[in-house]
Amino acid sequence: MNNYIEKNILPLVTKPITYLGNEVNAVHKIPSPEMIRFAFAFPDTYEVGMSHLGMKILYGLLNEEKDIWCERVFAPWVDMEEQLRRHDLPLYGLESMMPLNDYDFVGFTLQYEMSFSNILNMLELGKITLRSAQRKEAEPFVIAGGPCAYNPEPLSDFIDIFVIGEAEEVILKIMATHREWKKTGGARQDFLKMAAAIEGVYVPAFYAVSYDETTGVITAFAPVIEEAPATIRKQFIEDLDQAYFPDKIVVSYTETVHDRISYEIFRGCGRGCRFCQAGMIYRPTREKTVPTIQSKIKALIAATGYDEVSLSSLSTGDYSEIETLIKNLVCDAESGKVSISLPSLRIDSLSIEMLEEIQKVRKAGLTLAPEAGTQRMRDVINKGVTEENLMDTVKTAFEKGWGHVKLYFMIGLPGETLADIEGIADLGQKVVDEYYKIDRESRNKSLKVVLSASSFVPKPFTPFQWMGQNTPEEFKNKQRHLKASIKDRKISYSWHDSGVSFLEAVFARGDRRLGLVLEKAHQKGCRFDGWGEYFDLQKWTEAFVEAGIDPDFYALRNRDYDEILPWDFIDTGVTKKFLKAEAQKAEAAVTTPFCPESCSNCGIMEFKKGWKCNG
Amino acid sequence: MVKIQYQFKRSTPLRFLSHLDQQRLFQRAFRRANMPVEYSQGFNPHPRMSFALAMSVGLTSDGEYGEVIVSEDIDVETFISRMNKVLPNGLEIVSANICGEGVGSLSAALSKSVYRIRIKVIPETDLAALAEAIQSYLALPQILIQKRNKKGKYVEKDIRPFIESIAVFADPGTDKVNIKMTLIYIEQQCVKPEQILESINNQNSAVFLIDPTIEIHREKLLITADA
Numbered sequence: 001m002n003n004y005i006e007k008n009i010l011p012l013v014t015k016p017i018t019y020l021g022n023e024v025n026a027v028h029k030i031p032s033p034e035m036i037r038f039a040f041a042f043p044d045t046y047e048v049g050m051s052h053l054g055m056k057i058l059y060g061l062l063n064e065e066k067d068i069w070c071e072r073v074f075a076p077w078v079d080m081e082e083q084l085r086r087h088d089l090p091l092y093g094l095e096s097m098m099p100l101n102d103y104d105f106v107g108f109t110l111q112y113e114m115s116f117s118n119i120l121n122m123l124e125l126g127k128i129t130l131r132s133a134q135r136k137e138a139e140p141f142v143i144a145g146g147p148c149a150y151n152p153e154p155l156s157d158f159i160d161i162f163v164i165g166e167a168e169e170v171i172l173k174i175m176a177t178h179r180e181w182k183k184t185g186g187a188r189q190d191f192l193k194m195a196a197a198i199e200g201v202y203v204p205a206f207y208a209v210s211y212d213e214t215t216g217v218i219t220a221f222a223p224v225i226e227e228a229p230a231t232i233r234k235q236f237i238e239d240l241d242q243a244y245f246p247d248k249i250v251v252s253y254t255e256t257v258h259d260r261i262s263y264e265i266f267r268g269c270g271r272g273c274r275f276c277q278a279g280m281i282y283r284p285t286r287e288k289t290v291p292t293i294q295s296k297i298k299a300l301i302a303a304t305g306y307d308e309v310s311l312s313s314l315s316t317g318d319y320s321e322i323e324t325l326i327k328n329l330v331c332d333a334e335s336g337k338v339s340i341s342l343p344s345l346r347i348d349s350l351s352i353e354m355l356e357e358i359q360k361v362r363k364a365g366l367t368l369a370p371e372a373g374t375q376r377m378r379d380v381i382n383k384g385v386t387e388e389n390l391m392d393t394v395k396t397a398f399e400k401g402w403g404h405v406k407l408y409f410m411i412g413l414p415g416e417t418l419a420d421i422e423g424i425a426d427l428g429q430k431v432v433d434e435y436y437k438i439d440r441e442s443r444n445k446s447l448k449v450v451l452s453a454s455s456f457v458p459k460p461f462t463p464f465q466w467m468g469q470n471t472p473e474e475f476k477n478k479q480r481h482l483k484a485s486i487k488d489r490k491i492s493y494s495w496h497d498s499g500v501s502f503l504e505a506v507f508a509r510g511d512r513r514l515g516l517v518l519e520k521a522h523q524k525g526c527r528f529d530g531w532g533e534y535f536d537l538q539k540w541t542e543a544f545v546e547a548g549i550d551p552d553f554y555a556l557r558n559r560d561y562d563e564i565l566p567w568d569f570i571d572t573g574v575t576k577k578f579l580k581a582e583a584q585k586a587e588a589a590v591t592t593p594f595c596p597e598s599c600s601n602c603g604i605m606e607f608k609k610g611w612k613c614n615g
Numbered sequence: 616m617v618k619i620q621y622q623f624k625r626s627t628p629l630r631f632l633s634h635l636d637q638q639r640l641f642q643r644a645f646r647r648a649n650m651p652v653e654y655s656q657g658f659n660p661h662p663r664m665s666f667a668l669a670m671s672v673g674l675t676s677d678g679e680y681g682e683v684i685v686s687e688d689i690d691v692e693t694f695i696s697r698m699n700k701v702l703p704n705g706l707e708i709v710s711a712n713i714c715g716e717g718v719g720s721l722s723a724a725l726s727k728s729v730y731r732i733r734i735k736v737i738p739e740t741d742l743a744a745l746a747e748a749i750q751s752y753l754a755l756p757q758i759l760i761q762k763r764n765k766k767g768k769y770v771e772k773d774i775r776p777f778i779e780s781i782a783v784f785a786d787p788g789t790d791k792v793n794i795k796m797t798l799i800y801i802e803q804q805c806v807k808p809e810q811i812l813e814s815i816n817n818q819n820s821a822v823f824l825i826d827p828t829i830e831i832h833r834e835k836l837l838i839t840a841d842a
């Protein structure tokens with residue numbers, strides 16, 4: 001098959017080199033019958049998937065095991081899909097080019113809801129039976145993890161095994177269980193039962209759900225076999241500093257979305273922004289030490305030849321020793337012409353000082369995320385940033401020669417009024433005014449302020465998990481109002497389509513009944529929904545109608561606090577009680593402090609015995 | 616500061632690299648091999664390295680040339696072995712030269728390219744007839760093709776002076792033929808082999824089925840002695 005594809009298929013598609021699996025540091029092994037074959041599947045393009053850190057960690061981790069060969073597979077681009085279908089060739093794992101249905105495991109990482117249709121498409125292209133219940137004995141176990149697995153229900157018809165939480169430890173337990181099971185010569189069902197007993201593992205087939213016939217809400221959710229626990233506890237790694245991180249990562253030949261080494265300096269975030277799912281589910285905050293970071297980065301540069309490193313985390317400036325770290329890294333980097341980038345910086349002038357330090361020359365765009373236009377609204381979402389912070393930051397930035405500022409906002413936040421929308425435009429105007437206060441000689445010659453507003457999608461395990469999303473109509477009106485409120489020609493405005501946000505809201509808080517919708521949408525050809533040009537709301541609407549499901553029930557409905565939510569059986573450590581209290585504080589626009597300043601008892605310390613936040 | 620000119624091969628596993636991909640690849644390979652590559656001055660420093668020719672996607676080659684400027688003296692053997700250790704399967708440095716500062720650029724010294732091509736032909740094409748057609752094609756004093764100039768306008772270009780020879784061989788048991796073609800560089804300009812095949816198709820009735828599955832291999836790239 002390899003030769004045929006190389007000669008007859010790849011010359012016909014764009015970026016053929018991304019379908020060969022022969023990159024630097026790609027792992028190739030000699031297969032043996034005992035070997036566990038694992039296809040790590042990223043349900044988006046190669047360029048997106050290859051930028052993803054979690055995949056690199058698990059790829060390295062699994063391949064450390066002699067008897068496991070972990071390979072990669074991405075959603076083939078539409079031209080490649082067409083060729084595979086036309087030649088009736090299966091989707092394959094890149095390194096060995098083995099058909100997907102020959103693997104022991106196909107493991108999807110769930111990064112965003114809009115990639116769900118790609119999962120079905122990849123299964124179909126890999127000639128794997130779509131529905132878990134109908135899969136034959138010899139077919140791969142389809143496994144999934146990642147942030148969207150915190151509400152696994154919409155995918156529960158198609159995924160055999162979910163991993164809830166950080167997968168580094170659980171995945172090895174699942175592999176060990178698989179070795180055991182293979183020895184016993186047991187049936188598929190036996191393995192699933194064994195897996196269900198591992199802490200942090202959810203096997204949806206072993207749970208039953210019932211619904212209220214009139215209201216449609218869940219009335220009961222419970223395991224149907226003894227091995228399956230009623231509550232699934234998320235897994236997290238206590239000692240991140242000592243946790244596995246590969247010394248080598250695969251280096252793409254083509255340019256990827258983030259074409260650099262991305263190194264995670266800490267996990268979790270103690271800011272407690274109320275709209276942010278990552279901030280809640282990745283608690284508690286755990287850091288790596290400066291020496292670990294320095295030595296790992298050095299090794300990675302030597303193994304890859306990359307010339308850029310980005311320090312990743314949810315809020316890079318919150319790293320406790322950020323200044324030391326940057327000084328040391330800049331020092332190391334000087335000699336080898338390596339540059340450092342700091343994504344996810346908060347709004348404060350310290351950030352600008354840091355940017356100055358690392359970007360000695362280039363004054364590219366400065367991106368800041370105040371998220372909301374008025375102080376009241378920022379208090380509602382607990383974004384602990386004031387207008388003063390923002391103005392100080394842009395002032396410093398303008399003084400240092402920046403001229404291009406991009407501000408990110410969300411609209412459709414709880415309790416939002418038109419005044420809050422106007423606040424976004426006002427804030428943009430104040431940034432412009434700040435520029436003109438700077439001495440003509442020292443400021444950048446050109447000024448550009450971009451306001452970008454996205455439609456807010458309420459997510460599970462956040463204080464806003466109970467709230468209905470704004471209707472597409474409300475979003476449109478607010479966007480229009482915002483546009484009309486912008487008066488200055490220096491300000492430009494971009495906004496995102498609310499059709500996608502609506503669908504995202506449906507699947508983010510969906511339940512099992514959405515499996516049918518997903519299947520129908522897939523049959524209609526939906527895929528790459530996250531790519532504007534392929535998103536087809538019409539097809540999705542038809543799929544909902546045919547499945548007899550009202551999407552508004554999921555996206556727009558306000559839930560009661562005591563309703564059983566589809567994801568309630570998962571325990572993230574942050575209690576529902578805490579989330580409810582946060583929701584009520586949001587209503588009163590009362591803020592909650594940053595964890596290191598004061599603990600608000602979110603529940604994580606009770607969740608894991610012996611765990612202590614803040615040292 | 617030393618300039619190193621090296622000859623390298625690109626084979627099937629990496630034939631789909633674009634020119635940019637290959638540049639990135641070498642840049643990273645130099646770093647992995649710990650080569651002290653010099654950087655340009657200015658706002659956006661970039662490594663001082665280049666290739667004699669941009670390779671098109673799909674092309675394999677036994678004769679490509681590249682050069683790089685490094686800040687420390689290094690001997691040829693060390694350069695080759697350190698680079699080959701880090702280059703992925705599909706790229707290999709076969710020889711290298713340490714040059715003086717004054718040596719001109721490689722692209723100015725290009726003289727000829729020798730290609731071997733495997734291409735589909737119209738079913739039941741007679742090889743003898745094809746050879747004859749190529750002979751009469753080569754006998755033409757002038758061969759005009761339409762070419763887009765830098766402004767995007769179509770202009771006529773005589774490609775005959777760029778062709779030294781074309782020979783055709785059977786590829787038994789397939790619907791393909793093998794072609795050997797030697798093309799000449801004139802003032803750093805040349806023509807692509809596909810363009811020649813297309814113009815042969817246009818002169819006669821179409822014989823070649825030109826599609827992306829064509830296999831083109833550069834056997835040799837000749838450079839004039841003074842480089």
Ligand code: SF4
Nearest residue numbers: 595599600601602613
């Ligand atoms: S237990 Fe306290 S300090 Fe720890 S994450 Fe929760 S709120 Fe923050």
